[in-house]
Amino acid sequence: MTLIDTYAWEGRIFSGEWFFGSGEHYQATEPATGKSLGLVGSATADDVQGAVERAARAQREWAALPYDERAGVLRRAGQLFEKHHEEIEDWIIRESGAIRAFAAHQTRNDGAGECYEAAALATAPYGQLLRSHQQRLSFSRRLPVGVVGVIAPFNAPVTLAIRAVAPALAVGNAVVLKPDLRTAICGGVLLARIFQEAGLPPGLLHMLPGGLEVGSAIVDHPQVPVIAFTGSTATGRAIATSAARSLKRVHLELGGNSALIVLDDVDLEKAVSVGAFGSFHHAGQICMASSRHLVHSSIVDDYVALLAERARTLPVGDPARDDVAIGPVIDAPQRDRIHQMVTDSLDAGARLAAGGTYDGLFYRPTVLADVPLTAPVYCEEIFGPVAPVVSFDDLDQAASLACDTAYGLSLGIMSRDVARAMTLADRIPSGLVHINDQTVNDEPTIPFGGVGDSGNGSRHGGHSANLEAFTESQWVTVRGELPQYPF
Structure with missing residues (x-):
């Protein structure tokens, strides 16, 4: 069985099921030869609106599931990356121009690895006991933010999408993903198919290829409180400026020199x-x-x-x-x-x-x-x-x-x-x-990010960074009896 059969996705976007988006079709081409790889569907702002509404509804049930059910979906997703690695690598090579070794790294190291790490994140401690001078139980816990917007680039399309998608799902969020149109198959269609086959309930992952209109609609939507963006510094600045107006959190992994x-x-x-x-x-x-x-x-x-x-x-x-x-x-x-x-x-x-x-x-x-x-x-x-x-x-x-x-x-x-x-x-x-090494290094277990114009710090990778990125901290106190106040 192939994972990325064109009959299922060609000309379509994904929002729990495959359907024709409101945007124009985009011709995916092989940069090495200029040959067509198929028609990619694209979304509009209206598609984003509908996707976020469905995501917000589905997210509540997903977050309420036992942690091991979420972990099971992530483990199966990792296994699918391994099982179908040759097919996935072929698509990465043809659509992004990567050599075989880099395609394999994205598939087995980052694709499968990020899913396995996310599965472990779902089972990890998510709070701590806090001291209180009053007679009560005091603790903090990390809760999902709701809907996470992920905007990923063309250059490492699997790695730079899955490193946000997998942990966001693992801790109980829904995800709206906008892949780059130039690599929308291996950076978008692939992830939708992986999680479909892994048993992710419908409505939790939405794959919406598109241009500036789609990205802006995700960033500006009031029900998307967290944005994970990888791309140019100029675009990152624009996203941060827009998100600041609604006090959203943004995780920016930007350029480098x-x-x-x-x-x-x-x-x-x-x-x-x-x-x-x-x-x-x-x-x-x-x-x-x-x-x-x-x-x-x-x-x-x-x-x-x-x-x-x-x-x-x-x-x-x-x-x-x-x-x-x-x-x-x-x-x-x-x-x-x-x-x-x-x-x-x-x-x-x-x-x-x-x-x-x-x-x-x-x-x-x-x-x-x-x-x-x-x-x-x-x-x-x-x-x-x-x-x-x-x-x-x-x-x-x-x-x-x-x-x-x-x-x-x-x-x-x-x-x-x-x-x-x-x-x-x-x-x-x-x-x-x-x-004693060159500068291109990353692993799913390591917090990743830059400073200055390269971004706003380590926001992806490792349990602590991913929990910080995709959850909110909540303080909770519990008393055995009602207290007596002087009122």
């Missing part, structure tokens, strides 16, 4: 491999990508030469048909933005060491040396397979360069002297720090 610092005592061959993965994995379309290589001046020339050689030899092509290291970028506007940043940076004085060309949506891994600190590839999030290299002379300068950004998502430092690397890390604001 992460530094990978290479100290002078590293094993250069290994360091170049680490750096290449950090910048070129998934064609650089990862918020945590190693966007700025800060390399000690004593080794920077050798580092650039070796990194450029690595970039020139990495195979680029269609990951559904060839054994490649890098697939296509998602679409032509994304490719053109990357290329404009590269050419503008060359005009500003950067030196092209490798790459800088493309064929269709396949952008060659690119290494830029002698990058001015004013160049676009240094100042802005690239979201493409580009490795800008800047040199430094001492740790003070390395720290200053690493801090020279509004973002604060991830940081990598490579050195044989771990204590020195940790001391340097203490000077650089970042939500994630990886000593």
